[in-house]
Amino acid sequence: MKALVIDDSRVMRRIVTGILRGVGFDTVEAGDGKEALERLTEHPDVALCCIDWNMPVMTGFEFVVEARKRQEWRDITLMMVTTEGEQGQIVRALAAGAHEYVIKPFTPEIIVDKLELLGLVGARA
Amino acid sequence: MSAATESAPIFEAEALMGIATDLFETMVDGEPGHLTLWWGEPPELEDSRFTWVDIQGQPATRVLLAASRETGEQLTRALLALPEGSAVGDEDFADAVGEVANVVGGNIKSMVPDGGALTLPSVAHAAPDAPGAIAIIDTYLSWRGAPLHVSLWALP
């Protein structure tokens, strides 16, 4: 399964990528929402996007809105991974079409638990 | 009590310490116990670097972190899981310490009444000019024995 990790911080992309590879994902990366739309076009087999909110050029929220307009991407799971932890922001992102929400800082377990919940990795014993 | 005081964010050093502790335990150290309050005299930061984000709410707030270049490099190595003593380039440095400011700022934003937008992190050799800014929190933390200056400012 392939995942797209979207964050303007390379440090954060490396951390999220490491966790996803650890549970068997192939990964591609993007540094902002616009780049992420391009990556999705190049990689139609992406099943999961991990999306930072606060990025230059195009925010993660704007990316979710754009991605949700595209029929061919309707099966992609969208998971926000962001410092934007206010209830209002979470509600906005979920209403726009995000499926899950992880607030930075996080542990690898938090990410893997969410992926299990979403049915993207098998539940651990 | 003036209206200005009443609308000021109610934010205490303990909450900031809680955010920083979470961040260091989960993403920097992978275990608790390496970040504490700094006891004693405020330390001198050698060859210091500054990183900050602004929360453009009402009132606008700035989260400003400062540390020596050396401590910032240690932090970068920890976040990137680089070997002890390995060289840290400017790009990785700015990315890593900037993301620390972003995570602290984002968590603070979710605690203040009118959060507003969060700016992208800045990293520089000097603190940003902020005439009229008022310090809400101004404290030193100790990470593995090295000082980290953490401050929160109400911007005019």
Ligand SMILES: [Mg+2]
């Ligand atoms: Mg970001």
